[in-house]
Amino acid sequence: MPEINAGDTAFIMIATAMVLLMTVPGLAMFYGGMVRAKSTLNMIMMSFGAMVVVSLVWVTYGYSVTFGPAIGSGDWSLLGNPATYWGLGSIMNPESMAINGGYYPIPALSFVAFQGVFAVITVALISGAIADRVRFGPWLLFAAIWGTVVYLPVSRAVFYFGDENGEQGGFIGATLGAIDFAGGTAVHINSGIAALALVIVLGKRVGFGKTPMRPSNLPLVMIGAGLLWFGWFGFNAGSALGANGVAAIAFINTITATSAAVLAWLLTEKIRDGHATSLGAASGVVAGLVAITPACASVDTWGAIAIGLIAGVLCALAVGLKYRFGYDDSLDVVGVHLVGGIVGTILIGFFEAFNGAGIFYGGDASQLIAQIQGVAIVMVYTFVMTLIIGGLLVKFAGFRASNEQELQGVDLALQAESAYDFSDAGSKGVSA
Amino acid sequence: MKLVVAIVKPFKVDDVKTALQANGVAGMTVSDAAGFGRQGGHTxxxxxxxxxxxxxxxxxxxxxxxxxxxxxxxxxxxxxxxxGKIGDGKVWVIPVDEVVRVRTGERGAEAI
Incomplete structure (x- = not known):
């Protein structure tokens, strides 16, 4: 058993805080500025809500289900035992070390925290698809249920590499050998396909596709995108679980692919619409970050540029599909996270550069096939489960706000507040 | 007495204000407005x-x-x-029955 290393531990703790910053306020601002002014606060609150609910799920039983010793025997394991680290249990002590297919020289609790903020942002990402039209209470229920039923088993399948001897790991990462360094499948495809299922059961906003639904605050979107990019260095490089050379590869690729994606998105817009826009730049940032997430430790500079360019173009084209097919994915979680996640995860099969597994780097098709299998499993499982969870919450918990509340704006109708007040005129009286 | 109402492009406000002052107009009210005419909006x-x-x-x-x-x-x-481009706006003139300066109570042309 190695000793806990100060440098690695410091790096992972800082990376964890950076990933937290991605959700609140990064994602909250990115989404909050992109919705109409009348539901900005509801949008921001959904990120904060995901943060607090999923964090508590994670420390009570979530970590144990994802990274705890397997229930039952077998070569791979579907679930960990929630009782093993219930309330973090035996690992809530300063000597306990991180175990994930072997020991890592950081405290187990640092690993718990780092993986916990991944669970949080995965749930928060979904909220962008359902802007303007859901009630906050049922959203918290959704965060707890989806975070348990979908995120825990999927992240175990992708991120869990077994006990200290590397046995009984997850099916996608350990058994199939699909490469997903920081969460192309577990985070982005997972949230993207969940978003698609959820907008199908929730239905469209009133006036979708007919009335303009303009972003209320693009500077807020740009700040949010910048914070996401900053935090993403923690997300990708931190996934090395140590302050080392692999983290540095992930770090540099997080710059390279993202820059390529921004230029690709802007060029696509310029050719198609005649204008390169700030929203396009912000969207290109996220598309590039999403696509490089699974691949960031597996590709060289040219692979990162290719992944960024392809993701930038495909995501810019994919965000228009919702109008063609009539699903109201309000802030393009499907177009950016699902499509970007698929692009990045599958392109590893072509661009894996360090083990000769990529087809363009002398490999055969076996890595590509593993990648496609990983993508397909997550898509099918999450889509079906989210349809069921979302459908039940719409039917029995009043997930969707009424048309009147939606038209008035959920901020005012449900939260009794408004994001922007430019004048005191017309207000009267205070009663405390 | 008359009320002159001008709807103009936002970047022309200063020019109009200067022109009004140059022609002896001592006060004015300026507000943000939104609307459309033959121009019919933008994309x-x-x-x-x-x-x-x-x-x-x-x-x-x-x-x-x-x-x-x-x-x-x-x-x-x-x-x-x-x-000279589309969307320059409109100017119209309305008759005014009475004007009162609130501070002094002056009425009519004195109050303008």
């Missing part, structure tokens, strides 16, 4: 979706003037606000 693009925005931002300038100044003031406003 904006967000993530490839083109939105037709029919309410275009304009500025509404109102000034009280004496009857004899109407022609001079209207000409000055039009000259200052004109770019």
């Amino acid at each position: 904006e693009v967000y993530r490839g979706a083109e939105y037709t925005v029919d309410l275009v931002p304009k500025v509404r300038i109102e000034a009280l003037i004496e009857d004899g100044d109407v022609a001079k003031v209207v000409d000055a406003v039009v000259a200052a606000a004109q770019t």
Whole structure:
């Protein structure tokens, strides 16, 4: 058993805080500025809500289900035992070390925290698809249920590499050998396909596709995108679980692919619409970050540029599909996270550069096939489960706000507040 | 007494204000407005979706003037606000029955 290393531990703790910053306020601002002014606060609150609910799920039983010793025997394991680290249990002590297919020289609790903020942002990402039209209470229920039923088993399948001897790991990462360094499948495809299922059961906003639904605050979107990019260095490089050379590869690729994606998105817009826009730049940032997430430790500079360019173009084209097919994915979680996640995860099969597994780097098709299998499993499982969870919450918990509340704006109708007040005129009286 | 109302492009506000002052108009009210005329709005693009925005931002300038100044003031406003491109706005004149200066209680032309 190695000793806990100060440098690695410091790096992972800082990376964890950076990933937290991605959700609140990064994602909250990115989404909050992109919705109409009348539901900005509801949008921001959904990120904060995901943060607090999923964090508590994670420390009570979530970590144990994802990274705890397997229930039952077998070569791979579907679930960990929630009782093993219930309330973090035996690992809530300063000597306990991180175990994930072997020991890592950081405290187990640092690993718990780092993986916990991944669970949080995965749930928060979904909220962008359902802007303007859901009630906050049922959203918290959704965060707890989806975070348990979908995120825990999927992240175990992708991120869990077994006990200290590397046995009984997850099916996608350990058994199939699909490469997903920081969460192309577990985070982005997972949230993207969940978003698609959820907008199908929730239905469209009133006036979708007919009335303009303009972003209320693009500077807020740009700040949010910048914070996401900053935090993403923690997300990708931190996934090395140590302050080392692999983290540095992930770090540099997080710059390279993202820059390529921004230029690709802007060029696509310029050719198609005649204008390169700030929203396009912000969207290109996220598309590039999403696509490089699974691949960031597996590709060289040219692979990162290719992944960024392809993701930038495909995501810019994919965000228009919702109008063609009539699903109201309000802030393009499907177009950016699902499509970007698929692009990045599958392109590893072509661009894996360090083990000769990529087809363009002398490999055969076996890595590509593993990648496609990983993508397909997550898509099918999450889509079906989210349809069921979302459908039940719409039917029995009043997930969707009424048309009147939606038209008035959920901020005012449900939260009794408004994001922007430019004048005191017309207000009267205070009663405390 | 007359009320001159001018709807102009936002970037022309300073020119119009200067022109009004040069023609002896001592005070005015300026407010943000939105609307459309023959111009019929403009388009904006967000993530490839083109939105037709029919309410275009304009500025509404109102000034009280004496009857004899109407022609001079209207000409000055039009000259200052004109770019020759579509969407330059409109100017109209309304008769005013009574004007009172709140501070002193002066009435009529004295109060302008």
